[in-house]
Amino acid sequence: MDVLEGTAWVFGDHVTTDQIYPGRYLERPLEEAGRYALSGLDEDFAGRVRRGDFVVAGVNFGAGSSREAAVVALKQAGVAAVLARSFGRIFFRNAINNGLPAVIVPDTSGIRTGDRLRLDLGARQVTVLDTGAVLPVINLTGISMAILRAGGIVPFTEARLAERRRA
Amino acid sequence: MTLTERIIARAAGRSTVAPGDEVWATVDLAVMHDSSGPRRIAPILDRLGGRFWDPERVVLAIDHFTPPATLTHAEIVGFTRAWARERALRHFFDGEGVMHNLLLEEGLARPGMLIVGADSHTCTAGAVGAVAVGVGATELATILVTGEVWLRVPPTVLVRFDGAMPAYLTARDLAMAVLQSLGADFAIYRAVEYVGEAVEGLGVDERAVLTNQAVEMGAKNGIIAPRFEGEDRVVAVDAAIDLSPSVPEECEAVHVFQVADLSPLVAVPPAVDQVRPAAALEGITLDRAYIGSCAGGKAEDLRLAARVLRGRRVRIPLVVTPATQQVVRSCLADGTLQTLIDAGAVLQAPGCGACAGLHSGLLGPGERCVATVTRNTPGRMGHRTAEIYLASPLTVAASAVTGRLTDPREVL
Incomplete structure (x- = not known):
């Protein structure tokens, strides 16, 4: 999972979880x-996005409600990573907890919808393949990276519980 | 250490913590509701062995899908109820109100606690001096088994309100003043702590508006140092924790507001930080008015609305959804409900109501509503083209009387 390549879908600032997954579908x-x-x-997004694509946004992506369906919906639609200047913090945790890389890139303004991107989690950088521009990734260290590498908080917790039983 | 750091340090079993530290902390309370709770977490709990780390510290409230408006809602509520009974859950509330408000009313949320909840407005419980943070359902399931949560210690931003509160302002106006001046993302990954004369004078209902709105500022948690006098149910979880307010030198930033300079405000759709004075929006006509939610459906909110509505009639439909059954009881006893009903307001059953966008007064395409709900993001209360203007209960009541956005000073 360390290197991912995908096509960018660019959104603006303050995209909320009500927009990512409207409340009226919560009962589904x-x-x-x-x-x-x-x-x-x-x-039309869900119909057009391809498996492996990236969502790219400005500040505060995933603000608002704690609904995990927002993350699950993006994953099911095929989104392989979300890049933003900052995240709503519960969305961020939900993404990591579900094994979806939520990557903080301080400047996403040069990325356009349709750009091919390479995300290298090990090197902590994003490359815009058409222009060669390299953008640093400033998060995903420590515990959040360990949870992501485990595939999410559930397998991570299973491993912790097993470790405790052994101890 | 700041107030938030002291509480996290205790929960993490450490003598000190500093902003940026990553810690594993033991929670004092784990809370969930019918939308984020059993229907989402049951399969994960089973996978992790199914045992709660401490059933006494688990709270479940049916508040989103109640009263059920559709058969699907009824199935979700039925599943949640059966799950709670099967586990003989002691802190289980079945359609008695919004979880966030029940935690405060029932004295379950206490000063000094670390509380996690599967809802973004879990931060409301910071009103009694707890660190209360929202998480997702999957993470909550893991916490229910281990009792532990991973936290990065947030820096604290101090927000100080100087001067006494005038009669035409409410805590909601203070929260909107912060959003207006600092924006909806100034507090991302941070703790927001409210201090100052205006805050010290507020009761828990009004304090809860400030802490509730912290999440709309992007914060991890909102907190106010507890006031112990006269609120005897509010007893610290641990007598050894220092629960005094943070000092400015320990905080990342201090923002000061002069209450006397503020006027009644409105957050204009589509964002919580597009805030303008109500008086500047008086040309905007309205289809509906709504009082309810964890932010705006408490007893104090209904009393504030009644102050405006006494002896007046609404010109547009005004729906009132009390946050809890206890709000109904207390507003029935003091005549508040009579005043609201005489003015033409329509009462609904307690719970999240239309604020969760599920039932009980959804907005249709293009409908314009002034409301005390938590946020005004497109689609929040129904159709994505509906417009939600957020305001204090005073401003909502005044606007319901005139049928257009109205500064309550015009009516009071």
Whole structure:
């Protein structure tokens, strides 16, 4: 999972979880979440995004409600990583906890929808393949990276519990 | 250490912590509701062995899908109820109100606690001097088993309100003044602590508005140092913790507001930080008015609205959703409900109501509503083209009387 390549879908600042997964779909089963990904902003997004694509945004992506369906919807729709200047903190935790890289890139303004990107989590950088521009990644260290590498908080906790039983 | 750091240090079993430290901390309370709770966490809990680390520290409230408006809602509520009974959960609230408000009313949230909850407005409980943070459902499931949460210690931003509160302002106006001047992202990954004369004079209902709105500023938690006099249910979780307010030198930033300079405010859609004086928006006509939610459906909110509505009639439909059954009881006893009903308000059952965008007064395409709900993001209360203007209960009541956005001073 350390190196991912995908096409960028660019959104603006302050995209909220109400826009990523509108409240009226909360009663639907989580298995269907992907159909409604980002439907509060773009009703066609879920139909057009391809597996492995990246969502790129400005500040405070995923602000608002704690609904985990926002992360699950993006993952199911095929989104492989979310790059933003900053995240709503619960969205960030939900992403890491579900094994979806939520990557803080201090300047995303040079990325356009359709750009091919390479995300290297080990080297902690994003390359815009068409221009060669290299953007640093400033998060994903320590515990959050350990949870991401484990595949999410559930496998991570299973390993911790097993470790405790052994101790 | 700041107030938030002292509380996290105790929960982490450390003598000190500093901003940026990553710690594992033991929680005092883990809370969830019918939307984020059993239906989402049950399969994960089973995978992790299914045992709570401490059932006495688990709280579950049915507040989102109640009263059920559809058969799907009824199924979710039924599943949640059966799950709570099967586990003989002691702190289980079945349609008695919004979880965040119940924690405060029932004295479950106490000063000095570390509280985690599967809801973004979990931060509301900071009103009694707790560190209360929102998490997602999957993470909550892991916490229910281990009792532990991973935290990065946040720097504290101090927000000080100088001067006494005038009768035309409420805590909601103070929160909107902060959002207006600092924006919806100034506090990302930070703790927001409120201090100052205006805050010290507020009761828990009004304090809860300030801490509730911390998440709209991007904060990890909102907190106010507890006031012990006269609120005997509010007893610290640990007598050894210093719960005094943070001193400015320990904080990352200090922002000072002069209350006398503020006027009643409105947050204009589509964002919580697009804030303008109500008086500057008086040309905007409205279709509906709504009083409710964990931010704006408490007893104090209904009393503030009643102050405006006494002897007046609303010109547009005004729906009132009390946050809890206890709000209904207390506002029935003191005549507040009579005043609201006489003015033409329509009462609904307690709970999250239309603020969760699920039922009980959703907005249709293009409908314009003034409301005390938590946030005004597109689609929050129904259709994405509906417009939600956030305001204090005074401003909502005054606007319901005139049918357009109105500074309450015009009516009071």
